[in-house]
Amino acid sequence: MHTFAPLSATLGGLIIGLATTILWVVNGRTAGISNIAGGAFPIRRGDELWRFFFLLGLPIGAWLGFVAAPGLLPEVPATLPTITLSPVWLIGTGVLVGVGTRVGRGCTSGHGICGLSRLSVRSFVAVGTFMVTAAITVFIVRHVVS
Amino acid sequence: MKRATVSLISAAVSGILFGAGLSVARMTDPQKIWNFLDVAAIPSGGWDPSLAFVMIGGIAVAFFGLRLDRWFRLGRPLAGPAFIKTSRTKVDLPLVAGAAVFGIGWGLSGFCPGPAIADLGLVPQDVYLFVIAMVAGSWVAGQILEWTERPRESTTTSAATSSAR
Numbered sequence: 001m002h003t004f005a006p007l008s009a010t011l012g013g014l015i016i017g018l019a020t021t022i023l024w025v026v027n028g029r030t031a032g033i034s035n036i037a038g039g040a041f042p043i044r045r046g047d048e049l050w051r052f053f054f055l056l057g058l059p060i061g062a063w064l065g066f067v068a069a070p071g072l073l074p075e076v077p078a079t080l081p082t083i084t085l086s087p088v089w090l091i092g093t094g095v096l097v098g099v100g101t102r103v104g105r106g107c108t109s110g111h112g113i114c115g116l117s118r119l120s121v122r123s124f125v126a127v128g129t130f131m132v133t134a135a136i137t138v139f140i141v142r143h144v145v146s
Numbered sequence: 147m148k149r150a151t152v153s154l155i156s157a158a159v160s161g162i163l164f165g166a167g168l169s170v171a172r173m174t175d176p177q178k179i180w181n182f183l184d185v186a187a188i189p190s191g192g193w194d195p196s197l198a199f200v201m202i203g204g205i206a207v208a209f210f211g212l213r214l215d216r217w218f219r220l221g222r223p224l225a226g227p228a229f230i231k232t233s234r235t236k237v238d239l240p241l242v243a244g245a246a247v248f249g250i251g252w253g254l255s256g257f258c259p260g261p262a263i264a265d266l267g268l269v270p271q272d273v274y275l276f277v278i279a280m281v282a283g284s285w286v287a288g289q290i291l292e293w294t295e296r297p298r299e300s301t302t303t304s305a306a307t308s309s310a311r
Contacts, residue, residue: 003181005172009196012171013203019163020204021211026156028215028223028230031164033260038284050157057161058260059267064162065169066268073170081175081265083272085255094262094276096251098283101259103291104244105232108258109164111245112201117208118231125237130249131183137253138183 005075012065020113023054032110033058034101104130152225165264171200174265176256183253240291 020031027050029036040051070078085093101107104126106115111130115123172178173196181187181194214220215229222228252258257265257276265273 003178003196004194005196006199009171009199010203012167012169012173013200013205014207015163015167015170016200016204017207017211019160019167020208021214022156022163023160024212024223024229025214025220026224026226027153027160028226028228029157030231031160033164033258033263034284037259037263037281038288041281041285050153053154053157054161054164055263057158057163058165058168058264059270061162061165061167061267062169062174062264063165063267065166066174068166069170076170076172080268081172081177083176083265083269085176085272085276087275090255090273090275091279093251093255093257094279095283096247097255097257097259097262097276098280098285099287100244100246100248100251101280102244102284102287103240104246104248105234105241106245107248107260108201108252109260113204113208114212116201117205117212120235122234122237122241126241126245129242129245130252133246133249134253135183135185137250138180139186141254142180142184143186 005073008069008073008076011073016109016113020109020117030110030114032106032114034098034107035105035110038098038102100130149225156225164260165267167200167204168261168264169268171196173197173200174261174268176261179252179256179258179261 023029023031029050031054036051036054040048040055066080069076097107104111106123106126108130111120111123111126116127168174178194178196181192182197184193187193215223220229248258255276257273259280262273262276262280266277
């Protein structure tokens with residue numbers, strides 16, 4: 001199914017870049033979500049409270065975007081994402097993502113947006129690696145297994 | 147207003163914007179992620195390059211945003227103690243192995259950490275298990291990393307030798 005939506009994708013990206021800029025200039029922190037979430041537990045005293053404020057903002061912002069975007073951009077569907085994964089699948093893949101991003105020290109935001117923006121060699125390697133393994137995984141699931 | 151208060155408001159605003167950006171770009175939908183990662187669909191014209199546009203848009207702003215501290219010679223952030231970023235520069239095995247494992251989980255689920263947490267605001271009943279498992283996995287991996295990176299002098303000589311590659 002072809003659902004390429006270049007306008008909303010670019011606009012969404014620009015907003016994410018703005019969010020990243022604010023967190024860096026005001027808080028001095030990198031908007032790497034696996035790091036922010038991974039460092040939130042166990043709860044430590046001091047300046048770690050910002051992590052919860054950032055993480056709480058994500059679902060609120062997603063909801064605001066969901067409500068506002070379809071009216072502004074016709075290419076954005078007004079339907080909720082459909083998730084068809086079983087509980088066991090959700091838990092198994094959640095563990096893979098949690099472990100992988102911790103050991104590899106970053107995800108699509110930390111390495112993908114921030115690291116590439118900083119021209120970090122580590123991030124170029126990380127992004128290249130997870131893009132390739134993810135594409136291979138999807139190829140196997142979509143075209144080999146099924 | 148106190149700096150601590152400003153930093154929390156700023157973190158919340160940043161999170162809200164980040165979540166809104168993901169939502170506007172529909173990165174909250176695993177189907178979009180799969181349609182991007184499914185490169186076998188390129189020849190048939192069914193490939194969805196949206197995710198690449200999100201990354202390009204994000205980098206186009208962050209490329210400048212993450213350099214503002216240097217350009218404006220800010221000694222410290224507007225409301226934070228210091229600019230904190232990793233000092234790591236070496237490409238090592240954990241980086242590649244971790245990224246590889248993350249990619250497999252991403253491909254199998256269509257979720258990376260940001261969209262999964264953002265989806266708690268849209269379809270919480272469908273993603274909460276993923277988010278809990280992700281945070282738990284990260285915590286356990288963090289404990290193991292901390293343990294393996296601890297200085298070796300406390301362990302016995304034989305154990306230190308055998309585990310030191």
